[in-house]
Amino acid sequence: MTDDLDRQRRRALEAMDTHRAWPRHAPWVRDAVEAHPRHVFAPERLWDWDGHAYVPVDRGTDPQAWVRLVYAGPYDAAITEITAGRPSSSLSCTSVVAGMLDVLDVELGHRVLELGAGTGWSAALLAHRVGPTGRVTTVETAPDLAASARDTLTRAGLAETVTVVLDDGALGRPETAPYDRVIATYAVDHVPWTWIEQLRPGGDLVFPWGRLGHFAVTVAKDGRSATGWLQGLAQFMPARDVAVVPEFDEVRAQRAAEDERLLARDVAPLHTDRDLLWALRVALPDVVYATDTDEDGVNVWVHDGAGSWAVATTLPDGRVRAGQGGARRLIDEIEAAWDAWERAGRIRRWDHGITITAEEQYLWAGEAAGGHRWPIPTPAPTAH
Known part of the structure; x- marks a missing residue:
């Protein structure tokens, strides 16, 4: 088991090299991944698609298959939870995590808010970057995931740097705001204004939007808006309060x-x-x-x-x-x-940006102040 684990881990790191998936301007990301391996944060049970349904793969009964799922490749997530027959949580693929951490532009000593603790792996990578003078707060709405992430981060020696909070990620964490950086690990169609409010002016937010990509936005000096560009393409798990899209x-x-x-x-x-x-x-x-x-x-x-x-x-x-x-x-x-x-001239995806204010949110192409603009609908209030 140990030999296979080490071999698969080395192959995964080499595959990131082969695909040039490590951020060129953020070498700390690779250092963090090597210091906090994926398998340490993977649960004992993962899930694999057998062509008809997702089936459990347990580390105790099939360790080789479990390892292969953890270290499948730079662009492969490991499914960690199934709800109603569909994936509802995952250990995100290394390439996407690396890309999002790159554009988040985290520095030593930063205070970072993460929405969606999941397994705790991303929080561990952030903690590696912010160091002993920084702080990472990660919010998770699922009690079992929050408890597991807290235990794993404690075993990894990060309890002094990372705080795991059980709460609704849409609320952020105002008790320890303001933050230098905020990152969401799940997709939203409409960005909660609380995420912007809890960032200091000039702070950055990275979040997946919809089903195809993630944006990085910077809060304006007056704190009344945030604007930024599309940074990468990938599919993400939606927020848990979003209705499951039928097949x-x-x-x-x-x-x-x-x-x-x-x-x-x-x-x-x-x-x-x-x-x-x-x-x-x-x-x-x-x-x-x-x-x-x-x-x-x-x-x-x-x-x-x-x-x-x-x-x-x-x-x-x-x-x-x-x-x-x-x-x-x-x-x-x-x-x-x-x-x-x-x-319109076949506008490239990389030419799209987003602007967020307390009153409205909209996508744009070319320049935020003019050109093509698409308003983002405000979601209807959820009945409780």
């Missing part, structure tokens, strides 16, 4: 298409073009996409989680047949958003 088959519910036609365009870019996918995510934030390929080409499945769905299938002769149903015509909406993106 395509649940939305379609075996209903026949109400509208069918041949498309006049190739759908392959929906499988390969990240700039297009980001543009569609911005224009149609509630639409979920899945793609795959077969011998004929790319196939696409989309739905809005509320009863509307569409399928685009590449035929043997290269044509694409689309079918859609529900209250909305999603293929029509996608084509309209696709056309608008092309007319």
